[in-house]
Amino acid sequence: MRAIPAFALGGALLLAGCGAREPAPPPALARIEQARPADARLAQAYERSCLACHTRPESGAPLTGHAAAWAPRLAKGMPALQRSVAQGLGGMPAQGLCPDCTPADVEQLILFMSHAL
Numbered sequence: 245m246r247a248i249p250a251f252a253l254g255g256a257l258l259l260a261g262c263g264a265r266e267p268a269p270p271p272a273l274a275r276i277e278q279a280r281p282a283d284a285r286l287a288q289a290y291e292r293s294c295l296a297c298h299t300r301p302e303s304g305a306p307l308t309g310h311a312a313a314w315a316p317r318l319a320k321g322m323p324a325l326q327r328s329v330a331q332g333l334g335g336m337p338a339q340g341l342c343p344d345c346t347p348a349d350v351e352q353l354i355l356f357m358s359h360a361l
């Protein structure tokens with residue numbers, strides 16, 4: 245007789261737990277593709293490098309403007325993220341295909357891409 249309420253409670257907790265961990269969906273792809281850094285030089289760098297992957301869901305890269313996908317990355321701290329870009333990580337080649345991007349440029353590009361659209 246005690247098993248029923250226990251089961252019901254367990255189920256409710258499980259559902260609540262799932263709901264809380266549900267990641268927010270990315271913004272519409274059209275908005276992701278149109279977004280550019282405000283600075284013209286950075287926008288150019290972004291267009292010829294980061295954009296190729298960070299606007300394509302199939303690339304496995306955290307998408308531009310998808311703040312929820314960036315949150316666990318940002319939690320590593322900016323120096324660690326700059327290092328990942330410099331050295332490459334998984335499907336991302338060294339320097340994120342932007343050989344002339346300085347660490348400061350990379351930081352600005354990361355802040356731009358991780359900002360919610």
Ligand code: HEC
Binds near residue numbers: 350
């Ligand atoms: C060829 C594809 C590609 C390009 C170009 C690219 N990225 Fe990435 N990026 C990825 C992928 C894939 C990941 C996820 C890697 C992983 O976690 O295995 C990623 C992850 C990242 C991360 C998270 C690193 C971490 O430690 O979690 C940052 C920061 C980043 N990219 C910044 C950039 C910047 C800035 C540029 C442009 C200068 C850029 N990327 C260009 C594919 C790319």
